[in-house]
Amino acid sequence: MLQLDPGMMIWTWITFFTVLILLYKVALKPILSAISDREDSIRTDIEDARRQRDEAEALLEKHRKMVAEADMEAQKMIREAQSLAEKTRAEIVDKAREEATALVEKARVEIEKQKDDALKSLKAEVVDLALGAAEKVLVQVIDKDMNKKVVDNYLTSMPKSIKN
Amino acid sequence: MVFEQHAAVTDTATARSESIGGFIQDHIGNSDSWHLPGLHIHLPQFEPVQFLGMNIDLSITNHVVMLWIAALFVLLLFGLGYKKNRKVQKGWGIFIEMLVLFVRDEIAIKNMGEKDGRRFTPLLVTFFIFIWIANMMGLIPLFTTSTSNINVTAGLALVTFFATQIYGIKTSGPVGYYKNLVPHGVPIFLWPLMFLIELMGLIAKHMALTVRLFANMTAGHIVLFALLGLIIIFKSFLVAPVSIGFAVFTYFLEILVATIQAYIFTVLSSLFIGMSLNPEH
Numbered sequence: 001m002l003q004l005d006p007g008m009m010i011w012t013w014i015t016f017f018t019v020l021i022l023l024y025k026v027a028l029k030p031i032l033s034a035i036s037d038r039e040d041s042i043r044t045d046i047e048d049a050r051r052q053r054d055e056a057e058a059l060l061e062k063h064r065k066m067v068a069e070a071d072m073e074a075q076k077m078i079r080e081a082q083s084l085a086e087k088t089r090a091e092i093v094d095k096a097r098e099e100a101t102a103l104v105e106k107a108r109v110e111i112e113k114q115k116d117d118a119l120k121s122l123k124a125e126v127v128d129l130a131l132g133a134a135e136k137v138l139v140q141v142i143d144k145d146m147n148k149k150v151v152d153n154y155l156t157s158m159p160k161s162i163k164n
Numbered sequence: 165m166v167f168e169q170h171a172a173v174t175d176t177a178t179a180r181s182e183s184i185g186g187f188i189q190d191h192i193g194n195s196d197s198w199h200l201p202g203l204h205i206h207l208p209q210f211e212p213v214q215f216l217g218m219n220i221d222l223s224i225t226n227h228v229v230m231l232w233i234a235a236l237f238v239l240l241l242f243g244l245g246y247k248k249n250r251k252v253q254k255g256w257g258i259f260i261e262m263l264v265l266f267v268r269d270e271i272a273i274k275n276m277g278e279k280d281g282r283r284f285t286p287l288l289v290t291f292f293i294f295i296w297i298a299n300m301m302g303l304i305p306l307f308t309t310s311t312s313n314i315n316v317t318a319g320l321a322l323v324t325f326f327a328t329q330i331y332g333i334k335t336s337g338p339v340g341y342y343k344n345l346v347p348h349g350v351p352i353f354l355w356p357l358m359f360l361i362e363l364m365g366l367i368a369k370h371m372a373l374t375v376r377l378f379a380n381m382t383a384g385h386i387v388l389f390a391l392l393g394l395i396i397i398f399k400s401f402l403v404a405p406v407s408i409g410f411a412v413f414t415y416f417l418e419i420l421v422a423t424i425q426a427y428i429f430t431v432l433s434s435l436f437i438g439m440s441l442n443p444e445h
Contacts, residue, residue, distance in 0.1 A: 012231060
């Protein structure tokens with residue numbers, strides 16, 4: 001059982017090395033290269049995924065900032081527009097008020113003038129009417145020139161305030 | 165009638181060999197023939213060759229045939245099981261890939277480091293699968309265990325031994341390699357003694373590797389045959405259930421031992437080669 005048998009040892013070597021070489025050629029080389037290829041591809045995939053995630057995060061951050069900026073811009077524009085509108089409204093209202101005042105003033109001046117004219121013509125009319133009436137009354141009594149002198153004297157002696 | 169049956173069993177055993185001891189010897193030892201049912205194959209024998217004072221007998225013995233069968237089985241398993249053009253394996257391919265990955269990551273790279281581990285993975289995978297299949301063959305009827313022959317285990321351990329020496333000398337140079345056998349910091353007057361001890365240790369390590377595998381594989385078979393032999397020794401069928409129960413238990417234990425010993429041989433080989441490559445570890 002324990003005797004040394006170099007022949008058996010040599011057969012063991014021959015068999016073992018044949019298996020080693022053939023197994024390496026047939027199976028182990030492709031298996032090991034396939035395994036390490038797969039590991040490499042997994043590693044690069046993970047790295048790619050991590051890098052892409054970082055990129056996406058950066059992009060998201062950028063976009064978020066851009067949206068915030070745009071929002072602020074819009075708010076500013078709205079505020080500007082509002083203030084502009086307010087100013088324009090005030091201007092328009094002021095102008096309208098001024099115009100209205102001017103129109104009222106003009107109307108009053110016109111009215112005043114019309115009243116003056118009316119009074120003047122009324123006064124002349126009244127004089128004529130009075131004269132006519134007095135003439136009708138006094139035509140038989142005194143001549144016309146005498147009467148006129150009397151009335152004129154009366155009129156001029158009237159207080160100034162009644163004139164208008 | 166019972167007696168007659170006893171006599172028949174004893175006669176068959178006696179016809180095969182003189183005693184139970186001889187029967188067991190006959191079964192675990194090497195022989196020049198292979199017994200198959202109804203077929204008695206006489207294997208070719210050659211005259212021993214004298215070489216360097218050694219009697220080298222290159223006869224094809226039973227164990228040589230078993231080694232060849234193991235080799236053929238390993239090659240067929242890997243050659244047919246693994247489909248190269250398939251990126252994701254199926255069936256045996258998964259098992260083979262798992263085995264190779266296990267040996268690479270858990271044995272080679274763990275004990276030898278990343279770079280050397282990858283370099284020696286093919287050797288270690290071959291060690292593991294070849295020894296495992298050779299061990300397991302003894303558990304199949306009609307086949308014998310070639311690894312229960314000390315010459316086979318010695319041959320395998322010598323592969324490890326030469327690997328340690330050749331790759332150790334390759335990396336550190338012949339002087340550096342043998343100088344590194346002695347740990348650093350040993351007083352100079354103790355150095356020759358330590359060198360001798362380390363040299364003996366180096367040989368003892370590989371002797372232990374040889375004997376461990378051989379003894380484990382032999383012992384299981386001796387126990388199996390001894391348990392079955394009890395039936396004949398006691399000349400009673402009443403012993404049979406006990407014997408067979410224990411034999412079946414031993415058989416399953418043997419499956420475990422066959423796997424563990426293949427694993428241990430591979431791990432120790434990787435450790436020895438790793439140590440010779442990185443002496444400072």
